[in-house]
Amino acid sequence: MSVRTRDHRRRACATVRSPSFRGLRWLVPVVLGLLGAGPLDAQETSSLAQIQARHESAVRNYDAAVTAAEAQRLLLDEELVRVNLARERRDDDALTQAHRRFQAESKELRRLEDTTRDAESALRQARQALLDGLDQARLALEAQLVATTDQRTTLLIYDRLQGVTSQYQELESESLVPPAAATALFSSGSIVFDDRDGRDELLAKAEILERRAQDADSLIAELDRRIERLQSRQRLERNRNDFLGGVERFGDTQLPAIATRPESVREEGVPADSTEIEGSLPLETQIEELRDLQDWLREQRVFDLGLAAEFRERLMQIIE
Amino acid sequence: MMYDPRGRRVAVLLGLVLPFLVVGPAAGQVRLQDLVFTGGVSVESYEGNLSAVTVPVIDSTDRASAAAGEFGAHGELRLLESSGTPWDRYLSVEFDAGFRQFAAAGFELRDYAPREWVGRLDLSWWQRLGGVGLVTAAGTFRGRTVADRTPMPLFLQPGYATARGALVFQTYEIEGVSLEMSIDAESMDYQSVSLLSQLDLLDRRSKGFEVGALANRESWRMRFYGGARSTEYHRQDSFDPEDPFRRDRTLHMGALWVLNLAAVEAELGVEGTLNRSNSQRPEYDAVSGRAAVHAPLPFWDLGLHLYTVLTGKTYVHDSPFVRLVPGEEADNASVAYIALDRPIVRNLGATVRFGWARAETDVGNSYYSRFGTSFLLNYRPS
Numbered sequence: 293m294s295v296r297t298r299d300h301r302r303r304a305c306a307t308v309r310s311p312s313f314r315g316l317r318w319l320v321p322v323v324l325g326l327l328g329a330g331p332l333d334a335q336e337t338s339s340l341a342q343i344q345a346r347h348e349s350a351v352r353n354y355d356a357a358v359t360a361a362e363a364q365r366l367l368l369d370e371e372l373v374r375v376n377l378a379r380e381r382r383d384d385d386a387l388t389q390a391h392r393r394f395q396a397e398s399k400e401l402r403r404l405e406d407t408t409r410d411a412e413s414a415l416r417q418a419r420q421a422l423l424d425g426l427d428q429a430r431l432a433l434e435a436q437l438v439a440t441t442d443q444r445t446t447l448l449i450y451d452r453l454q455g456v457t458s459q460y461q462e463l464e465s466e467s468l469v470p471p472a473a474a475t476a477l478f479s480s481g482s483i484v485f486d487d488r489d490g491r492d493e494l495l496a497k498a499e500i501l502e503r504r505a506q507d508a509d510s511l512i513a514e515l516d517r518r519i520e521r522l523q524s525r526q527r528l529e530r531n532r533n534d535f536l537g538g539v540e541r542f543g544d545t546q547l548p549a550i551a552t553r554p555e556s557v558r559e560e561g562v563p564a565d566s567t568e569i570e571g572s573l574p575l576e577t578q579i580e581e582l583r584d585l586q587d588w589l590r591e592q593r594v595f596d597l598g599l600a601a602e603f604r605e606r607l608m609q610i611i612e
Numbered sequence: 613m614m615y616d617p618r619g620r621r622v623a624v625l626l627g628l629v630l631p632f633l634v635v636g637p638a639a640g641q642v643r644l645q646d647l648v649f650t651g652g653v654s655v656e657s658y659e660g661n662l663s664a665v666t667v668p669v670i671d672s673t674d675r676a677s678a679a680a681g682e683f684g685a686h687g688e689l690r691l692l693e694s695s696g697t698p699w700d701r702y703l704s705v706e707f708d709a710g711f712r713q714f715a716a717a718g719f720e721l722r723d724y725a726p727r728e729w730v731g732r733l734d735l736s737w738w739q740r741l742g743g744v745g746l747v748t749a750a751g752t753f754r755g756r757t758v759a760d761r762t763p764m765p766l767f768l769q770p771g772y773a774t775a776r777g778a779l780v781f782q783t784y785e786i787e788g789v790s791l792e793m794s795i796d797a798e799s800m801d802y803q804s805v806s807l808l809s810q811l812d813l814l815d816r817r818s819k820g821f822e823v824g825a826l827a828n829r830e831s832w833r834m835r836f837y838g839g840a841r842s843t844e845y846h847r848q849d850s851f852d853p854e855d856p857f858r859r860d861r862t863l864h865m866g867a868l869w870v871l872n873l874a875a876v877e878a879e880l881g882v883e884g885t886l887n888r889s890n891s892q893r894p895e896y897d898a899v900s901g902r903a904a905v906h907a908p909l910p911f912w913d914l915g916l917h918l919y920t921v922l923t924g925k926t927y928v929h930d931s932p933f934v935r936l937v938p939g940e941e942a943d944n945a946s947v948a949y950i951a952l953d954r955p956i957v958r959n960l961g962a963t964v965r966f967g968w969a970r971a972e973t974d975v976g977n978s979y980y981s982r983f984g985t986s987f988l989l990n991y992r993p994s
Contacts, residue, residue, distance in 0.1 A: 458830045521874070528875060528915070530646070531961070532906040534990050535917040535951050538650060539967065541684050541710045542728055543756065543769045544947075576645060
């Protein structure tokens with residue numbers, strides 16, 4: 293099996309977790325490790341534990357806000373259906389009521405989206421604070437590692453240093469916005485023009501579309517960051533494969549004392565769980581899918597902005 | 613001039629099979645992945661004073677040099693790929709082919725112009741088995757042919773064709789550790805030519821098994837493994853009238869640690885081997901260590917690659933005659949490669965590579981060594 297095939301198998305066995313689970317999972321060893329007979333002093337440990345608690349709380353808030361906003365979008369979608377039904381039936385009373393409810397739910401969605409943005413901002417801050425805290429802990433552990441002469445303490449410090457380092461790396465590589473958020477953003481269906489739309493309706497629809505375009509911008513930027521990370525990884529793997537493939541192609545490394553045995557499975561990956569499947573896609577496919585998602589978001593954004601401009605133009609005509 | 617018709621046939625066969633696979637009937641589902649073309653030049657120097665029974669002529673020089681140009685292509689065909697279920701499957705064919713032309717100088721007899729053709733085909737199928745684990749079946753076919761092979765010390769492997777099949781089963785993690793078992797069989801056929809029938813002595817059939825345990829963490833993994841192998845050299849004499857052909861039994865065990873960060877990969881491995889045979893000549897104990905690093909550098913968009921293998925080997929019995937076939941059974945062999953790469957334009961990258969290799973016999977302290985510098989361009993059409 294070649295290096296490339298092994299990469300794919302390793303990726304196939306990668307662990308995939310939900311954002312909230314990620315937030316809790318790494319907390320356990322950190323707290324257990326640092327609250328134990330820790331090499332860090334009590335003040336540092338306490339401070340880090342507080343930062344972690346704040347981060348955990350921020351993760352919970354963010355998850356709750358995203359869930360609430362998604363539920364509200366579904367509700368808004370239902371209201372939109374009611375508006376259209378009333379319009380088709382030419383039931384003015386029902387249409388007026390449906391419009392009111394739609395506007396009320398729109399306001400609520402706006403509020404929830406503001407809450408989500410605030411929660412996201414808070415989570416970013418909490419994450420950065422935790423990254424700083426873990427970095428400080430790492431520096432402190434490294435200093436203690438240099439200072440200590442006791443072998444047992446050295447091993448203990450080294451063990452915790454590894455824990456802190458790996459948690460830092462994991463946290464750093466996490467992303468706030470899953471790709472599913474992109475599709476959820478546009479799950480409220482199409483917003484269309486109606487001849488009977490008044491000033492309020494036109495303004496509300498234009499604002500919904502413009503806000504959605506703004507959200508799409510944020511998601512596109514987040515996807516850019518994700519793609520960049522994947523491309524960086526892809527580049528490393530490709531360069532590594534090119535290098536190893538180049539030196540192995542003509543058998544130059546196959547000196548006999550190191551090739552008495554055919555290439556074994558020594559570099560295979562670890563199957564972690566039969567249900568952990570999302571990460572099985574090759575890097576090329578993951579990048580491709582994210583790009584497709586970006587393209588789709590851009591198209592939606594352009595469409596929404598164009599439609600919003602039309603609504604505003606109509607609004608101006610009504611005002612004039 | 614040497615000519616290996618079987619090796620040429622293998623190369624031609626690969627050339628014929630690959631285009632068929634690319635445009636085969638399942639073209640709607642087949643994806644050509646990571647196609648890369650490589651071209652480059654090298655300057656190499658060789659030193660050594662041993663002769664080789666598998667090389668047709670002997671030259672008295674201790675030092676030779678060569679310039680070489682090479683072309684290569686690599687790609688992967690994803691024939692089947694499914695994800696999202698506990699029964700995911702994946703089937704791929706990976707191919708690699710290359711051509712290298714040398715212009716060698718420094719020999720007493722004449723200047724040589726050896727030419728190598730190489731080809732490799734890897735078929736790999738893996739499948740999840742519900743909640744149990746992952747099973748992999750793999751087949752590898754490899755062939756090479758060499759024309760105008762030089763005397764030592766410019767060692768080029770002779771032409772051969774080899775086929776290998778392997779079956780691997782890996783469990784899902786149990787307490788953070790995955791277990792694995794594999795069996796494999798290999799056939800290797802060296803291509804003798806007229807006046808050099810001794811290459812056939814290297815023909816072999818082997819089969820083996822291996823078990824291992826793998827601990828996987830966020831940023832690193834550690835693997836311990838061990839196994840046994842049975843190899844039959846049906847053209848080699850064992851010097852035992854009751855058991856006339858050489859049969860080796862090999863035990864191996866080792867450990868490999870791999871660090872896998874977002875932008876850095878590193879590995880350290882050690883492996884011990886005990887080889888016992890019905891012929892005393894090839895019985896040996898060996899230890900090899902290897903290290904590799906792949907990482908981006910913080911300036912000029914450079915990437916660094918380092919790969920080293922160091923091997924020590926001792927024979928169980930003293931022998932009054934040359935017991936090794938240089939290049940195929942060297943006493944100890946070490947290689948080190950370091951490379952720097954960087955992108956030049958979109959889809960095109962350049963690599964500067966330095967390589968060193970040394971293989972030594974245990975008779976008369978004879979050895980050959982090689983030092984080379986290469987400049988390579990890698991082009992990916994997409």
